[in-house]
Amino acid sequence: MNFNNKDTFFSNLLAERGRPLVIAGPCSAESEQQVMQTAEALKKLNVHLFRAGIWKPRSRPNTFEGVGLQGLAWLARVKEELGMRVTTEVATGRHVEEALKQGIDVLWIGARTTVNPFAVQGIADALQGVQVPVMVKNPVNPDLALWIGAIERIYQAGITDLAAIHRGFSSYQKSKYRNAPVWQIPIELKARFQNLPVIVDPSHIGGTRDLIFPLSQRALDMGCDGVMIETHPNPAEALSDAEQQVTPAALADILDKLQVRKTNYDDAELVSRAEELRLKIDAADHDLIGALARRMALVEQIGEYKKQNNVQVLQLERWKEIFRTRADWAAEAGINTAFVEELYKLIHVESIRKQTAIMQAGNPGAKTDTNPGHVS
Missing domain, CATH: 3.20.20.70 (Aldolase class I)
Known part of the structure; x- marks a missing residue:
């Protein structure tokens, strides 16, 4: 269109x-x-x-x-x-x-x-x-x-x-x-x-x-x-x-x-300052992605450990602990707790997906659910 x-x-x-x-x-x-x-x-x-x-x-x-x-x-x-x-x-x-x-x-x-x-x-x-x-x-x-x-x-x-x-x-x-x-x-x-x-x-x-x-x-x-x-x-x-x-x-x-904001910066100094902040945001995002990658690598390790010891993927008490403590950490850091709760629901879904794939690996006829996820 x-x-x-x-x-x-x-x-x-x-x-x-x-x-x-x-x-x-x-x-x-x-x-x-x-x-x-x-x-x-x-x-x-x-x-x-x-x-x-x-x-x-x-x-x-x-x-x-x-x-x-x-x-x-x-x-x-x-x-x-x-x-x-x-x-x-x-x-x-x-x-x-x-x-x-x-x-x-x-x-x-x-x-x-x-x-x-x-x-x-x-x-x-x-x-x-x-x-x-x-x-x-x-x-x-x-x-x-x-x-x-x-x-x-x-x-x-x-x-x-x-x-x-x-x-x-x-x-x-x-x-x-x-x-x-x-x-x-x-x-x-x-x-x-x-x-x-x-x-x-x-x-x-x-x-x-x-x-x-x-x-x-x-x-x-x-x-x-x-x-x-x-x-x-x-x-x-x-x-x-x-x-x-x-x-x-x-x-x-x-x-x-009602206030109508400018669609963009109209001053060279403002543009420069905005660009400086954006570069810092990019760096912070790079760190976030790196932290997520490290977390998921640990998730895979514990998935292998669960498979070796025939332990189910979902550990409900552990999930409750994560959900509770991360919200507390967010509050202490001045971050919106509802936002962090939603973020960890997504992280949890991906963690379950990864561990389920590990559990099913090598099983003939096994098919990985692309959207398993127990979020509460």
Whole structure:
């Protein structure tokens, strides 16, 4: 996929004001009055795109699932009377057709649709021969290949004016977030497709309005291109996602506080100092790799010892001791203990793999499991 074209809807918007792309509007279009009231307030803030959900895929029946077609007419009114660009979510080919009839400027594909290649292909088929910008949200589960696959399907339909929306990932683990950010996934997407705009949806990641600003700032600090923030004139009365919506006044405050960092150093002395620190980081990384190599050599030695003495690979008490003590050592060194715990889980998986391979070596028909791993 080639996203090097500089004359696209998204690239032009990003260059238009020299600031992050800002998409805002209610989670759901609830009434014509609510839509117009919100849009009038957001027009004063010069947001790039006015958003509102018309069809709302909900987890359970008998909840508010959007106003449907009549909401498209309200968005068309926003576009005509206020001169604002508008966007809405589509989940089927029919949604695409109806949205285009009303002149919707930008379409977005939601997380629950992205997760289904058949649904995405149906949308792609409806977009054949059409030129309209499309934004693709990540799937609900942390699967980069699935996200890229959805973008590819739309791209192969002839839509090259594309953007990705990071809205976090569902998880059973307890977290302060509604959807875990798992930042390494959008970072990897950005690394693979450097000219693909990545927009962050802090409303869905955080799930509460107090997390919107810190999540937005973190996104910009990591080079994301914009934010999509759900905005409602009276969030407490919203028919969907009330806790994560902000008023237009609160949005104005968030946008005022956001800091846009420089993309690179613009001073020779700063460049020199940064390069000096990077060289030290490289040296530290070299030492880390060397330490890991020495550790793995010891792992192989103990694997041979276990094989000679017919002792099983996994020694649970030893693993518990490592997991506990390394976290303590990290705390003493001022390193995030959760980070070290995750690091040692990976180290443990590789240690088990190596020792399992040693155990199976020389056994006819033995096949090494490339991902054994008992991590807790």
